[in-house]
Amino acid sequence: MRYLPKSPAEREEMLRQIGVESINDLFSTIPAEYRLNRDLCVPRQMAESEIIEYFKAAAAETANGYASFLGAGAYRHYRPVIIDSLVQRGEFLTSYTPYQAEITQGTLQAIFEFQTMICELTGMEIANASMYDGSTGAAEAMMMAVRITGRREVLAAETVHPEYREVMRTYAQHQGLPATRIGYGVDGRIDMGQLAEKLNEDTACVVVQSPNFFGIVEDIPAIAELTHSKGAMLIVSIAEAVSLGIMRPPAEADIVSMEAQSFGVALSYGGPYCGVIASKEKYLRQMPGRLCGETTDSEGRRGFVLTLATREQHIRREKATSNICTNQALVALMATIFLTVYGKEGIRELALQNLAKAQYAAQALSGAPGVKLLFAGTPRFHEFVLQTEESADELSARLLEHKIIGGLSLKKWYPELGNATLWCATELNKREEIDRAAVVVTAQAETISNAQQARSTTYNNKSFSGICF
Amino acid sequence: MATTVQDAQQAEDKGRKFAGIRTKVSSHLSQNEALVFEKSSPGKKGYKLPTLDVPEVDASAVLGGAVRKDAGCLPELSEIEIIRHFTRLSTWNYAIDLGMYPLGSCTMKYNPRVNEFVSRIEGIAEAHPYQPESLSQGALKVIRQLQDCLLDITGMDAITLQPAAGAHGEFTGILLVRAYHQSKGNPRRKILIPDSAHGTNPATAAQCGYEVQNLKSNALGMVDLAALEQMVDEDTAALMLTNPSTIGVFEAEIHKVAEILHAKGALLYMDGANMNALVGKTRPGDFGVDVMHLNLHKTFSTPHGGGGPGSGPVACKKMLEPFLPTPIVEKAPDGSLRFNYDRPQSVGRVRMFYGNFGMFVRALAYILANGPDGLRQTTEDAVLNANYIRKNLEDTLELPFKTPTLHEVCFSDRRQAAKGIKTGDMAKRLIDYGFHPYTVSFPHIVSGALMIEPTESESVEELDLFIDAMKQIAREAEENPELILSAPHATRISRLDEVGAARRPVLRWKPKAE
Numbered sequence: 001m002r003y004l005p006k007s008p009a010e011r012e013e014m015l016r017q018i019g020v021e022s023i024n025d026l027f028s029t030i031p032a033e034y035r036l037n038r039d040l041c042v043p044r045q046m047a048e049s050e051i052i053e054y055f056k057a058a059a060a061e062t063a064n065g066y067a068s069f070l071g072a073g074a075y076r077h078y079r080p081v082i083i084d085s086l087v088q089r090g091e092f093l094t095s096y097t098p099y100q101a102e103i104t105q106g107t108l109q110a111i112f113e114f115q116t117m118i119c120e121l122t123g124m125e126i127a128n129a130s131m132y133d134g135s136t137g138a139a140e141a142m143m144m145a146v147r148i149t150g151r152r153e154v155l156a157a158e159t160v161h162p163e164y165r166e167v168m169r170t171y172a173q174h175q176g177l178p179a180t181r182i183g184y185g186v187d188g189r190i191d192m193g194q195l196a197e198k199l200n201e202d203t204a205c206v207v208v209q210s211p212n213f214f215g216i217v218e219d220i221p222a223i224a225e226l227t228h229s230k231g232a233m234l235i236v237s238i239a240e241a242v243s244l245g246i247m248r249p250p251a252e253a254d255i256v257s258m259e260a261q262s263f264g265v266a267l268s269y270g271g272p273y274c275g276v277i278a279s280k281e282k283y284l285r286q287m288p289g290r291l292c293g294e295t296t297d298s299e300g301r302r303g304f305v306l307t308l309a310t311r312e313q314h315i316r317r318e319k320a321t322s323n324i325c326t327n328q329a330l331v332a333l334m335a336t337i338f339l340t341v342y343g344k345e346g347i348r349e350l351a352l353q354n355l356a357k358a359q360y361a362a363q364a365l366s367g368a369p370g371v372k373l374l375f376a377g378t379p380r381f382h383e384f385v386l387q388t389e390e391s392a393d394e395l396s397a398r399l400l401e402h403k404i405i406g407g408l409s410l411k412k413w414y415p416e417l418g419n420a421t422l423w424c425a426t427e428l429n430k431r432e433e434i435d436r437a438a439v440v441v442t443a444q445a446e447t448i449s450n451a452q453q454a455r456s457t458t459y460n461n462k463s464f465s466g467i468c469f
Numbered sequence: 470m471a472t473t474v475q476d477a478q479q480a481e482d483k484g485r486k487f488a489g490i491r492t493k494v495s496s497h498l499s500q501n502e503a504l505v506f507e508k509s510s511p512g513k514k515g516y517k518l519p520t521l522d523v524p525e526v527d528a529s530a531v532l533g534g535a536v537r538k539d540a541g542c543l544p545e546l547s548e549i550e551i552i553r554h555f556t557r558l559s560t561w562n563y564a565i566d567l568g569m570y571p572l573g574s575c576t577m578k579y580n581p582r583v584n585e586f587v588s589r590i591e592g593i594a595e596a597h598p599y600q601p602e603s604l605s606q607g608a609l610k611v612i613r614q615l616q617d618c619l620l621d622i623t624g625m626d627a628i629t630l631q632p633a634a635g636a637h638g639e640f641t642g643i644l645l646v647r648a649y650h651q652s653k654g655n656p657r658r659k660i661l662i663p664d665s666a667h668g669t670n671p672a673t674a675a676q677c678g679y680e681v682q683n684l685k686s687n688a689l690g691m692v693d694l695a696a697l698e699q700m701v702d703e704d705t706a707a708l709m710l711t712n713p714s715t716i717g718v719f720e721a722e723i724h725k726v727a728e729i730l731h732a733k734g735a736l737l738y739m740d741g742a743n744m745n746a747l748v749g750k751t752r753p754g755d756f757g758v759d760v761m762h763l764n765l766h767k768t769f770s771t772p773h774g775g776g777g778p779g780s781g782p783v784a785c786k787k788m789l790e791p792f793l794p795t796p797i798v799e800k801a802p803d804g805s806l807r808f809n810y811d812r813p814q815s816v817g818r819v820r821m822f823y824g825n826f827g828m829f830v831r832a833l834a835y836i837l838a839n840g841p842d843g844l845r846q847t848t849e850d851a852v853l854n855a856n857y858i859r860k861n862l863e864d865t866l867e868l869p870f871k872t873p874t875l876h877e878v879c880f881s882d883r884r885q886a887a888k889g890i891k892t893g894d895m896a897k898r899l900i901d902y903g904f905h906p907y908t909v910s911f912p913h914i915v916s917g918a919l920m921i922e923p924t925e926s927e928s929v930e931e932l933d934l935f936i937d938a939m940k941q942i943a944r945e946a947e948e949n950p951e952l953i954l955s956a957p958h959a960t961r962i963s964r965l966d967e968v969g970a971a972r973r974p975v976l977r978w979k980p981k982a983e
Contacts, residue, residue, distance in 0.1 A: 001843035003579050004850050005928035014853055014929065018860045023849045026856055027750055029719040029873050034756040040749050041621040043614075045840025048583050052590075054837060055830065059592025061607030063600045070597045073821060080516070082552055084589065087774075090566030091559035094580050097776035098562075100906055102897070102960040106558035107775035113505050116977040120541035126976050130777070132633035135821035163821035170794075170817035174647060174678045217535045246528050248537045268588070269608045270598030270822025271633065272778035284974065290776065294978075295970035297962040307970040313636070313672035314911075318681040323672035326634035326766065330774025333555075340505055340551050344543040346516040353521055355531055360523035379532045396601065408599050412810075431522040 071424025108304035123249030124278035134259025137275030145205035159212035188375030215383025224252035245351030264338030288322030489941030494903035573920025576767035624754025625784035638762025638781025717874035727757025746876035749845035850925035882917030902938035
């Protein structure tokens with residue numbers, strides 16, 4: 001086996017020195033009836049070239065070569081090449097959690113830089129060294145608020161990512177925390193009237209997302225004012241981190257829970273991504289996860305250490321702020337490199353491009369009769385909701401014929417919106433593909449209108465798409 | 470024979486009464502590097518965006534009051550400076566790629582590079598979690614194949630790959646336990662946890678709303694069956710057990726542990742942190758475990774990356790299957806794979822999407838590279854290496870439990886502590902010899918623990934260097950304890966003021982006030 005650095009003779013010699021006859025003698029403490037006396041049922045040993053073939057074959061059975069307008073919590077952004085060059089350095093890739101500070105200053109300084117960048121972007125005073133992802137981060141932020149306020153109830157906007165809410169529910173139910181959903185208004189924003197109604201003396205926190213699941217920018221200052229007036233905490237969840245390049249930071253929040261996948265992290269079919277929690281400094285002792293702090297060595301040189309570990313499971317055990325141990329360090333490093341590449345100006349320029357693409361796409365795609373841009377008047381970042389006469393499945397099937405993955409159907413989570421799809425356009429969506437998608441969407445919309453008058457045949461439909469392509 | 474380099478080191482160490490010969494390392498230039506913010510200057514760029522092919526927009530017009538004025542202190546650097554910055558930082562780290570990383574219970578094994586390669590193949594790295602299932606069959610096959618492998622390795626009936634790390638797997642596993650008891654009418658109240666357990670176990674139990682009861686280990690460092698029998702009652706939801714234990718001992722009477730629990734309707738949870746001792750040799754599902762988690766970043770070679778990402782699949786017996794997180798992957802009647810979200814008894818989601826898919830790819834690549842023979846040989850070599858270290862150091866260090874051990878060995882600092890040298894001090898001195906320290910002061914059942922897990926990835930040469938270093942440190946403890954107490958001497962910084970860091974936390978850089 002090529003990963004194992006021993007010859008048969010060396011193994012024999014080691015056994016002799018240990019003083020046993022055979023390797024199985026070292027496993028004698030396992031009762032005989034539980035020893036496995038057969039080969040495991042896993043595929044036979046493969047050569048490296050075969051492994052690569054296996055995964056290339058798997059990769060070929062995915063959406064390679066399709067134009068995609070999917071977002072909804074996982075965003076397609078360009079990943080500068082140097083991210084992978086740097087994170088694949090063995091010194092980063094194959095290092096452990098930096099508990100031994102003297103020989104892990106590289107990881108520690110990078111975490112410190114990450115924490116600083118997150119604070120800068122979110123308008124918070126402190127940030128941790130990462131959580132698993134945006135969904136578990138939101139759940140941990142919610143529990144943090146429960147600990148701080150001593151209250152029990154959690155209010156979450158229906159426009160928070162539905163899967164984030166599912167995770168929050170999983171965490172809340174076994175803590176016996178009452179969780180209440182706050183609906184949205186015709187503008188796609190949280191229903192402030194309903195929020196005012198539901199807020200009470202037992203509300204620990206209000207959780208909103210901005211831009212929200214529909215891509216709409218929430219009015220954070222107004223939500224904060226209302227939430228704070230009842231003594232509750234405001235948690236702002238951010239699923240699309242690039243939005244912070246052009247959107248004002250949610251500085252009125254008490255806790256910000258962010259998914260940093262957009263900062264140079266591959267989509268990778270949903271993970272690994274990178275959650276992070278940021279907050280006001282006064283909540284430091286209730287922060288879950290690792291924190292890196294600056295200090296000095298015995299000769300006064302600057303250095304970094306993991307600090308305030310008395311919050312954590314390995315010290316505090318059942319009284320810890322969270323059970324989290326392994327986090328997403330290497331992914332946080334990707335984000336740090338990404339933010340260094342784009343920097344102060346680049347992140348703004350990047351966000352502006354996203355804004356422009358989405359504005360263009362929303363207009364192009366909603367141009368036809370029978371296609372409606374929902375929540376059209378409200379500020380949004382790079383996602384938008386289209387409502388069509390055609391069902392989302394039919395629309396998707398037609399787009400796929402043109403090698404386009406259209407917007408995500410919202411039926412499962414928001415049936416009240418009818419045939420609604422959530423679209424996303426980033427800097428990677430070319431105008432040409434937006435136009436192409438628009439033609440397909442518009443074509444059918446017009447065909448449906450025509451069909452209602454003339455009951456035209458599929459033949460007609462076919463010839464129409466023939467003209468376009 | 471001392472080489473020239475070693476002579477130089479001896480000279481460097483002159484004035485000290487005894488200094489060992491550091492065969493593995495010599496000194497090397499280490500570049501200084503400021504924080505990235507301190508290197509920034511306005512107008513430098515490390516990026517170039519493509520030309521915008523749609524009309525520009527006025528952000529203030531689109532976003533109104535929500536528009537941002539500026540992005541604060543994000544740095545501005547050119548690409549070469551960014552490469553140097555992070556490359557220089559990287560050289561300050563120790564890593565598996567540089568040498569043995571004997572952290573007990575962390576399984577710091579070689580991280581194969583083909584894993585990294587295949588995880589970056591376009592159709593894998595670029596796959597969107599919401600792309601249609603018809604265009605995700607390759608990804609679903611990877612999930613399914615890994616699940617099948619892990620099920621046979623563990624001997625369990627059902628599995629979820631959704632948890633993002635070991636502790637998250639524990640959380641999921643205990644939620645399954647809770648849902649199971651709830652389905653029988655009562656979630657029960659307490660979870661038993663041995664005093665030798667990882668801190669995540671009690672933290673997890675508490676997070677799932679359980680009361681934690683500590684179970685004392687017996688004189689051999691194993692589960693005290695009599696104590697267990699007394700503690701288990703109809704209010705016990707489960708026992709969370711690490712097997713082999715955190716001192717590397719296989720619970721020889723594990724089946725009795727399971728029987729005692731099952732007799733009262735309680736379940737046996739196994740923390741799979743130490744699965745590297747068992748793969749291909751025995752299966753938890755066969756010796757009575759009801760539910761367990763695996764750490765793909767330990768046993769299955771996905772990189773630790775300076776603290777993550779991990780992946781913590783949870784495998785369970787049939788009766789727990791209905792409670793697994795949604796969605797699960799299943800075969801459709803037409804033979805294709807799909808997600809099933811319709812699981813009324815599920816504990817719910819523990820993470821968005823399907824888990825750390827990129828880690829599934831790497832773990833599967835590792836399994837394929839090994840095959841059944843390689844996996845078994847890996848386990849055997851891991852156990853062989855640990856026993857080789859044990860044999861060669863048992864005269865030097867105190868071995869508190871004489872019980873045979875598998876993939877790790879736990880010594881105590883008792884002999885050295887008599888001279889004022891603690892496990893943490895020897896660990897720091899080990900750095901000077903070119904090794905990452907072992908696990909310090911854990912598990913708590915051993916006073917001054919030195920917990921050593923070499924993994925299968927170490928050659929005899931590297932093991933001998935490590936053994937030699939430990940022996941020299943033990944000698945230094947006798948002859949010149951001060952040398953150890955002030956270690957490390959060879960690093961770019963010396964021991965850091967951790968107390969100061971916690972008392973006056975500085976958790977971010979701030980621009981100097983003008």
